Amino acid sequence: MRVCCGLISHLELARRPDLYGTPVIFGRWDEHVVAASDEAQAFGVLAGMALRQAEHLCPQATFVLPDEEAVVRIRELVSSALYDLAPIVEVRDEGIAWLDLRGVVNPGQSIRAARHRLLKAIGREPRLGLAPGPFSARLAAARARPGRLLRIADAREFLAPLPSRELPLDAEQRERLDLLGLRTLGAVAAIGPRELESQLGRDGRHAVLLARGLEPDQLEPWRPPLFTSAHRQFGEPVEDREALLFVARALCGDLADELGLRGAGAKHVRVRLVFESTQTEKRESIVRHPLSSTAELFGLVRSWIKEWKPRAPIAELWIELPVLEAAGRRQLRLWAGGDGSSEEVLAALERIQERFGDVVWHPRPA
């Protein structure tokens, strides 16, 4: 396994880039610290600490309420930005992005692209580590300078001198390790898994495997959501069909860009018109092949809008693709011929007639 890890700030921090460089603490009153910036951590503030204690340690910090929904959005954004760089991508709220580079033809190119995309998404240079597994890659990234890559060939050798507090154990287990005199990962690695399992339970066995660089954990691949949509709210309700078509084309363009990035397509297309009275009208259709380009999407939406007679001025236009599927599925029949049908050809001729006027002609015998 070859895993690249990009370490960035906690995603809570990423939603407030204006506070970069200053001590920031995210948490709710009477609860625990969710995340703290590097500047706040320098004062001893740590995630999981009581907020009152954090305030005592760093009173000059800016305190911000956490927003889980915003963090999920940022995580989805970062994941989708990295999705096409490696077969398996996992992003965590703590600001860790893993890319499994097995099978990637040019890993260097993927790593460079990951750095640029993380910088663009978060606004800060990520620290990068390349190692045989996710645990060693994360620790390598933590020791790299911002914007630089630390490459690890032998995980066990790299991990040996690192402190044992890097292991994913709770405070009590760490204290027990300390009492046992196991203060480095090298010392933990030298113990047999069964011996530590008898002391710490299953976590002990897991810790030994991690310390030995055996990487027992697998990444959880991120999968893009299976739906998407684009919408536009009009300042003034619109009655003009041409204006509606103009906006529809722009929305189709946005959707096509997103589909292209995800390598996805959609067979199910739905258009909703929202009126001033919040009532809606919708049309939807399922086509045979997944649509993914602006021309394909707009070709379908345009024909609907042109014949649509809305009962009131339109305040909002939605184009929704409720079910996305991999573009790969579209390619499955790339080399299979004869997949057209008479209905599809007739529908195509109707679209041509609609788009270019009276150009289609069916000669009939005199």
Place this chain on the structure above:
Amino acid sequence: MQAQNLEVAIDSIRVRFGSQALTRAAELPPTQPWSSGTPVDHLTGIGGLPRGRVALFTGNGTSGKLTLALALLASATRAFAHAVVIDGGGFDPWTLTSFSPEPGALTVVRAPAPEIAGEVATTLARAGAGFLLLMSEVPEHWLGPLESDANRSGTVIVGVVDTPSRALAHASSFSLGFSRSEWIWDRGQLVGLRTSARCVKNRVAPPLGETELEICYRLGAQSVTEASPRVSEIEQCVSAAV
């Protein structure tokens, strides 16, 4: 080791983007022919016009390329549910009647501009029309989508042009160059023409060289203006000789 890495990379691409996103040349199915029943079938080397590919008939005016294309079109109307002519101007559908076409399967699209012709051809190829006769220029940027869509649906595309653009010539898989060798006269009356059809490009089989075609008009008392090809007769009279 390198071969193993390559296998891992190939498997990874197939898992991620679909089993046929990456296809080895050895795994590709052979090009399927559409047997039109005309002498062109002998020239392609696979027993018919290649499906899912662009075939080109080129040559100067009155060299017989359009007559042969019309014979193909008439045959296509009987073989496919949809045979479409994309006409840049100048196509007279009534010249086809003598070839006994199936009118229900024929559609003519008048494309006033090459851009429209390109879009129409691509749309119909994607939809899976059986046969497309292109009688208009197609802009270069439409040729890629046209090729891939035709490849997917198996549409037979035949283009008729005097001199193809570089891009169109490149996009075609099979190209026949026509040159008239002589008119055929009988008792002072024009009865046909003799033309040479030379395979100038063939991606689906080895090029088979040159063939002589004879196209005969109907005999009988006709005025000069009526001397347009009687296609049913022509179809019977078109013959190929090596």
